Amino acid sequence: MSPTAFDCLVLAAGRGTRMRSQLPKVLHPICGRPMVEWVIAAAQEAGAARVGCVVRPGSPVAEALPGDVAVLEQAVGEGTGAAVLAAADWLSAKRPLVVLSGDHPLVTAAVVQTLVEAHTHARAAATILTSDGIDPAGYGRVLRAPDGTVERIVETKHSEDVPHEVLAIREVNIGLYAFAVDALLEALAQVPEERGERYLTAVFPLLRARGATVAAVRTPDDAAAFGVNTRVDLMRAEATARRRLIEQHALAGVSFECPEATVVEVDVEIAPDTVIGVGCTLRRGTRIGSRCLVGPCATLERAVVGDDVRIEHARLVDCRVENGATIGPFAYLRPGTVVRRGAKIGTFVELKNADVGAGAKVPHLSYLGDAEVGAEANVAAGNITANYDGRRKHRTVIGPRVRTGVDTAFVAPVTIGEGAYTGAGSVITKDVPPGALAIARARQRNVEGWVERFQGKDESER
DSSP, rough: OOOOOOOOOOOOOOOOOOOSSOOOOGGGTTTTEEEEHHHHHHHHHHTTEEEEEETTTTOOHHHSOOSSSEEEEESSSSSSHHHHTTTTOOOTTTTTEEEEEETOOOOHHHHHHHHHHHHHHHHSSSEEEEEESSOOOSSSSEEEEETSSSSEEEEOTTGGGHHHHHTOOOOOOEEEEEHHHHHHHHTTTOOOOTTTBBOOGHHHHHHHHOOOOOEEEOOGGGGOOOOOHHHHHHHHHHHHHHHHHHHHHHHHHHHHGGGGOOESSOOOOOOOOOOOOOOEEEEOOOOOTOOOEEEOEEEEEEEEEOSOEEEHHHHESSEEEEETTEEEEEEEOTTTEEEEEOOOEEEEEEEESOOOTTTTTTEOEEEEEEEOOTTTOOOOOEEEEBBBBBBBBBBBBEEETOOOTTEEEEESSSEOOOTOEEETTTTEEEEEETTTOOOOOOOOOOOOHHHHHHHHHGGOOO
């Protein structure tokens, strides 16, 4: 049986003042993705035909939403009921409506599907997702009728007004719902404000009074109940999301030496038989091939890495590393860099917008910016490309099988021909022909007896 089509409304108009941040609460990232996008992704993966998001007018949330999500502004009113009313013109009676909270980033597609299936099976006007496995403090209590349907939800935000026997109930409303749209809008029109807010939960007794069914289904995953209101909540949600991501990679054939000390964000791909060492951070957009050894202490940001690559104590940003290359320890690959098959980038080497050819070696203590290094070339210790003249960047080309001496500086633009050598300590300002030796340094002069004469002078003479 094909899944039931539904629309999804994500409520993201809350101000989130407890976050102590100028950034809207639902835009705080969790594993590289704003928390509201986690909710949207869960709905879309569950099969939502349309997704709309309720935001405040002028909120940065609107600009941050994916392009296929409808932006619905809530200009007036407070509370979840007012937020749904703000989207009334967007709603369609053709499909059930799922209402999710934008600050519940741990909801999954499986949870949404459970809610939709229960709603469809019960032929209900409304279905509530509940939990009895979490601390109920602050949650609305679910009061069930003898037939198991929901009689009403009692809000406990102001617990001093709630009877003790109600507070003792463990089953709580976690803020995820499914509705028949016509019944929802008709009931919402009759819901009054309470303490300045219009609660969505106030529709349930109105629906029951009309003889409609209000169903409830317990969530298969209590993490879906977790709402983020503080930075502490954010850390806990991040830890759960990160653990889930790492477990997914592990089940797909990736080994993690210390998952507790590893950061993996969404939209990271790792092929089987790769090992991720201690202290690694893999940011969104990173792609890693098979049989790689990454770490310890490697940070990859939108890096594309081939098969059989070794990366140790290194940072790679917006770059590409081909099969069999070796990076680090303590290397920094900056944007625009390409390291070709089998090349070696060693200790304290920094590359920026550089293309290092197959089998080439840059073993240690060098900076190559805006440079091309040919296949099988060897760049000795302490080499630099002087790529900036104060106004523009210029490119250095080091040809195939070139051997450079230690402490060579290349003043770009300059080209070193195939198979050429440079002498140690040279400052290369002109092109070097293929097969030539370039030496560009002052001739050494030894002054015999200078030290003895110098040490024999009085202080006044020095």
